[in-house]
Amino acid sequence: MERVQQDLAALLARTDAAIVDLDGTMVDTLGDFAEALNRMLRDLQLPAIAPGAIERMVGKGSEHLLRSVLKHVLAPDQQALTAMQLEAKAEALYPQAWERYQHHYLAINGQYAALYAGVAEGLAALHRTGRPLVCLTNKPTDFARPLLRAKGLDGFFTHVFGGDAFARKKPDPLPLLKACEAVGTSPARTLMIGDSSNDAQAARAAGCPVVLVTYGYNHGQPVRGVDADGYVDALTELIAS
């Protein structure tokens, strides 16, 4: 179902700040995920995973991604395993997988990732309006900060909060409420900009208006099917030049 698009200029006029998601919204990090995950899988002598499969698993933080990847690569050879046995096998590998993944991700962070078209220009235009901008991602903060720096985006943000910054991650509203608190704005006047249903659900629950980009990762589902106030093909569409 296609949702009704609100007038973007009117939507923006009702906001004092913006919260911006990272993976799938500002940076196409699928190449980084694939490289770090496949290096980790090699270390654990497990089969490789294709980027297409990874794309559907991104958005709920690294812990969820890692568990999904382990189960995915263990499943084909373990047909006889019950769901519980598969879970237990993935859990047994998890500590080593996490150590290896973190090591490799930090080593390659940003090298296989690229800004989406219009991101630098769109953020610059938003920044020029004087609104505080917060980067809010489910990625660990230690992965997010160097990535923003490497891609020349760090200067736009007053705050950067990763998936480990608060007790719960998106789609829980808590990180958005904390981000609003950090910049001193009310949720109703703070725009969430994201790429997935996690961002939209968190925004709805927090009471923030939400705009989704159409080019990111939405667990393999069409993003226009997600309940949001607007959809853009590039961040530059947010501000009429």
Ligand SMILES: O=C(O)COP(=O)(O)O
């Ligand atoms: O690491 C992830 O799961 C993706 O994070 P983000 O889309 O919230 O930036």
Ligand SMILES: [Mg+2]
């Ligand atoms: Mg995202």
